[in-house]
Amino acid sequence: MTDLNLQEPPHGHGLADDLPLIAAQVARRRALKWFAGAGTAALVAGCGGSDGDASASVDVVTGATPTPTATATPTPTATATPTPTATTGCVLDPTETNGPYPADGTNTSSGSTSNALTASGIVRSDIRSSFLGTTTVAGGVKLTLTLTVVNVNASCAPLAGYAVYIWCCDRSGNYSLYTAANESYLRGIQVTDANGQVTFTLVYPGCYSGRWPHIHFEVFSSLSTATSGRYAALVSQLAMPQAASTAVYADTTTYPSSASNLARITLSSDNVFGDNTAAQIAQQTPTITGSVSEGYTATALIGLAR
Structure with missing residues (x-):
């Protein structure tokens, strides 16, 4: 039995018979080709693949909702707390003459x-009185002086256990054991504590002719070595501040000649301080507070190379 669905339609074998069939096949192929081309063009346009259609590409990107990019929160960097030091910015104190009145052997x-x-x-802190022969107390404006001895080769670390000997003239410009031969006031020695410090109570020194007002000092590595100036690790001097000196010397009854002597001298013309650097002078000049009536408190660094 023949399956009619599989039979080809009847046709002749002449050209006239084939022309309608050929025309129908050509039309069908053209239609298929058109549909295929249209579909490909639509696909390309939808993907933004045309180099010449830049606007289409941009529109596709901007039309989409962007996915936000998470911004990482920076982790704070811990800052180390520096270990505090006793002092900063110290310099080596210059060696100065101990002068003609050291009483250090x-x-x-x-x-x-x-x-x-x-x-x-x-060995004492208050050096205003004599301790040999008499007990005379030197007159003048009270001065409390704290000195801090530091090592300039170790970030200004304090030097404990060092002995500091100081001496100065009295309000009239005289030195005990010499021009005030019967007296031993305004001389003393102390040993530095854990902070490298010693404190003395004395009177504001006078100003004598030819010298800027000053205080002498010697530093020894220990009290046991402080038996002679020959063993000193440093011999130097402190330059008294001009403003405080001017205020103190205004009392010409207590300080009879100091004002006129100060008027004839400057730090630069002084034969001890005159050749020092600005940094040395700054360190050699005590920082001072107070008043003539209440007395003064002063502090200064002493820099050694150890």
Whole structure:
């Protein structure tokens, strides 16, 4: 039995018979070709693939909702807390002359001893009174002086256990054991504490002719070595501040000649301080507060290279 659905339509074998069939097949192929081309063009346009259609590409990108990019929160960097140091910015103190009145065993004196460093009673904080022969108290404006001894080779670390010997003239410009031969005031020695500090109570020194007002000091590595100035690690001087000196010397009854002597001298013309650098002078000049009536408090650094 023949399946009619599989039979080809009847046709002749002549050209006239084939022309309608050929025309129908050509039309069908053209239609298929058109549909295929249209579909490809639509696909390309939808993907933004045309180099010449830049606007289409941009529109596709901007038309979409962008996915936000998470911004990482920076982790804070911990800042280390620096270890505090006793002082900063110290310089090496210059070596200065100990002058003609040291009473440290390096010269002779007209007083009761040429070496106060070996005398009983020299280790003291308040040095306003004599401790050899008399108990006379030096007159003048009270001055409390704290010195901090530091090592310039170790970030200004304090030097504990060092002995500091100081001396200065009295309000009239005289030195005990020499020009004030019967007296031993305004001399003393102390040992630095854990902070490298020593504190002395004295009077504001006078200003004598030819010198800027000053305080002498010597530093020794220990109290046991402080038996002679020959063993000193440093011999130097402090330059008193001009403003405080001017205020103190305005009382010409207490300080009879200091104002006129100060008027004739400057730091630059002084034969001790005149050749020092600005940094050295700044360190050698005590920082001072107070008043003539209440007394003054002063502090200063002493820089050693250890």
